[in-house]
Amino acid sequence: MELKWLEDFVCLSRTLSFSRAARERNVSQPAFSKRIRQLEQWAGAPLVNRVSYPAELTVEGRRFLEEATEIVAAFYRAQRSVHPPPSDPFEVVTIAALHTLALTLIPHYFGSRRNMPPMTRLKVTPDLGGIEDNLNRLVTGGADFFLTYAHPLVPFHLDPALFPFIRLGVERVLPVCAPELGARVHHAMAHAQPVDYLSYGDESFFGVALSKLFARHDGFRRQVVCEDTLSVGLMSMARAGWGVAWLPEGLIRNELDDGLLVQVTNDPAMVLEVETRLYRHANAARPVCDQVWDVFTSRANRFAPAHA
Structure with missing residues (x-):
């Protein structure tokens, strides 16, 4: 089994489209489909229902998704762990944010630097343009949080138990x-x-x-x-x-x-x-992430009307 098969499967679970997932993964659709079949052979069960349109996960696929997502995230966490900053006393909290929200909402919510946990550096990563690319940073552990808009017309296929969110406003x-x-x-x-x-x-x-x-x-x-x-x-x-x-x-x-x-x-x-939401990965258990989550949670009710 190869890591890229799991990344392919996580990508497909979000797009529910073999062609779009193949484009995101920078492979041809036949090659992408072959890798999904190889993953199913390794798992010993069908993970995707190809008869329906758009594609949908089978019961086995939905059970497998949580494990696959965590394995991918754990892999990249392990990779980062062997390269700690040699002398940096600050803990870095990474927020992947849509560009407009990085301009308007992050300064609005945090206000003064004093509202951040001590010895914490905030890193806001840029909007990558595509929905899948932005979500992928959260799913794969590339960001601690994802700040985004949300609307029923653009459903996010994220397990709420694994990716909880705070509703910040409208x-x-x-x-x-x-x-x-x-x-x-x-x-x-x-x-x-x-x-x-x-x-x-x-x-x-x-x-x-x-x-x-x-x-x-x-x-x-x-x-x-x-x-x-x-x-x-x-x-x-x-x-x-x-x-x-x-x-x-x-x-x-x-x-x-x-x-x-x-x-x-x-x-x-x-x-x-549209709603504004802050998502996090439930398995990202660093205390500083919990503190930043608490900052947003405690200030959401206070500032949501001003943002609406």
Whole structure:
């Protein structure tokens, strides 16, 4: 049995798609499928139901997933353990965070440095763009925490017993554009005419969520004029008058207040409301991680209304 087979299986359990999982694992789909079959032969049981679409784990596969996830995480923890910082007295806590939340929520929640446990260094790792890539850092032990948006349109296939989360708040993702385009965009959307659209692409969290939201509204027509997985990049393009973008309200609050961006419709069906969540790996048992978890837990109720 090879470690990459387990990593393949964990990846497939999240994507429920052999083609997407193969792309993420940088192998051809036939090679990926062969490795999953080899893992099933080693396990002595079918782990994936290939008849259904999308693919789904069998009963044996769901039982095996927790063990496979822990084995992969333990492997990378063991690898890191043999390379401790030689003289660094600080413990490093790594938070994998979507880019917008790294800008808006982490400073908001932690506030002063005094709110961090003593002798702790916070390391915020960048958004990798794709949902699977970001989740994979938490699953494989590459990060202690994962700070993300969440919505039923983009389900995370994470075992809540193994990956508990704190609900930090709710945020609206609003359709906005530069004020000089406001009337024209509003008219186009009201009459099912195409609008210039600033897209997140197909792999990012907002890209997937918005594509599914738009599928419910046949009357919304768009033509992509710019693509960027980062909200801050689309915000700059929206301010420059390129078109309409769906942006987190916490990111653009000042722009809305100053009239640099305007909301193009008040239709609640065209507003995406998302949760903000902090996930952790239940088996990441370092005391400093427990302390950081407690900081977020204790401050969640206090600050969630301000973030909503």
